[in-house]
Amino acid sequence: MDSHPSTRPNGRPVALVTGTSSGMGLHTAVELARRGHTVVATMRDTGRDAALRQAASEAGVELDVRPLDVTDHEAARACVDGVLADHGRIDVLVNNAGRGAVGTAEQLTLDEVRDQLEVNYLGPVALTKLVLPHMRTAGAGRVLTVTSVGGAVGQPFADAYCGAKFAVEGFMQSLAVVVLPHGVRVSVVEPAAVASDFVANVARPEDASTGADTDDPYAAQLAAYLARSAGAFANAQSSGDAAAAIAGAATAEDYRFRWQTSEGATAFVGMSLADTDGSRVLGATRSWIEQPAN
Numbered sequence: 452m453d454s455h456p457s458t459r460p461n462g463r464p465v466a467l468v469t470g471t472s473s474g475m476g477l478h479t480a481v482e483l484a485r486r487g488h489t490v491v492a493t494m495r496d497t498g499r500d501a502a503l504r505q506a507a508s509e510a511g512v513e514l515d516v517r518p519l520d521v522t523d524h525e526a527a528r529a530c531v532d533g534v535l536a537d538h539g540r541i542d543v544l545v546n547n548a549g550r551g552a553v554g555t556a557e558q559l560t561l562d563e564v565r566d567q568l569e570v571n572y573l574g575p576v577a578l579t580k581l582v583l584p585h586m587r588t589a590g591a592g593r594v595l596t597v598t599s600v601g602g603a604v605g606q607p608f609a610d611a612y613c614g615a616k617f618a619v620e621g622f623m624q625s626l627a628v629v630v631l632p633h634g635v636r637v638s639v640v641e642p643a644a645v646a647s648d649f650v651a652n653v654a655r656p657e658d659a660s661t662g663a664d665t666d667d668p669y670a671a672q673l674a675a676y677l678a679r680s681a682g683a684f685a686n687a688q689s690s691g692d693a694a695a696a697i698a699g700a701a702t703a704e705d706y707r708f709r710w711q712t713s714e715g716a717t718a719f720v721g722m723s724l725a726d727t728d729g730s731r732v733l734g735a736t737r738s739w740i741e742q743p744a745n
Contacts, residue, residue: 465542469578471494472499472500472502475693485512494516495518552611568618572616582594599612623639638706638707642688
């Protein structure tokens with residue numbers, strides 16, 4: 452697996468995937484390569500590529516691994532230019548890199564809110580803008596942004612995260628109808644709970660790690676939420692299964708804007724999309740933070 456192979460166009464579709472050091476991104480990169488794509492797998496620190504290299508080796512595929520911090524927009528431009536120079540095309544962009552955050556409005560700093568927007572919203576937007584001219588000129592291309600069920604359903608103590616995911620879904624949905632006549636398919640993919648390193652990398656305010664701060668008016672609610680979340684992730688979909696759904700969306704003959712990675716995700720997202728007055732979602736999520744009766 453070369454870091455910068457001097458390859459020329461070989462007729463295989465080229466996929467650029469972000470956030471591939473672990474979890475869904477890692478498995479998506481490998482699965483797309485198994486399905487015949489030339490895959491450029493990017494991550495912030497290529498020193499963390501051991502798991503990806505092992506998975507690729509076990510699958511018998513090769514990947515082009517490159518560094519990319521999606522919040523560095525000049526680096527993103529250089530990455531896209533480099534992929535086009537080396538491979539001659541970008542047929543698929545999978546915006547997978549993302550980061551979570553636990554905390555409600557009063558617990559979050561504006562810097563933490565901006566961090567969520569940088570990673571989960573502005574990063575995908577910037578990369579999409581960079582690949583669109585090439586795809587539009589080619590008359591074909593696919594942009595998939597891995598959002599979350601949190602991009603359709605606002606959830607307690609996920610204010611900044613859901614806000615950024617709602618934003619990127621709105622951006623992509625608005626864009627989708629404009630670029631479709633030019634041959635470019637824009638979609639979002641919404642996983643529910645997935646077993647990955649994502650949870651370990653969730654940003655948590657110092658006083659929000661356990662919900663045990665008795666001076667915090669939200670402490671009991673947060674403790675209930677964290678307990679529920681632990682249960683949800685204990686029964687989470689595997690990263691490999693979620694990645695298979697992402698790769699399926701990237702290679703599907705039929706076009707859809709919105710995809711989910713599991714039946715549970717479809718049911719959860721559907722609750723919000725049919726909730727015209729908002730009562731259904733609030734009624735369901737309210738129970739997540741209620742305290743047991745004495």
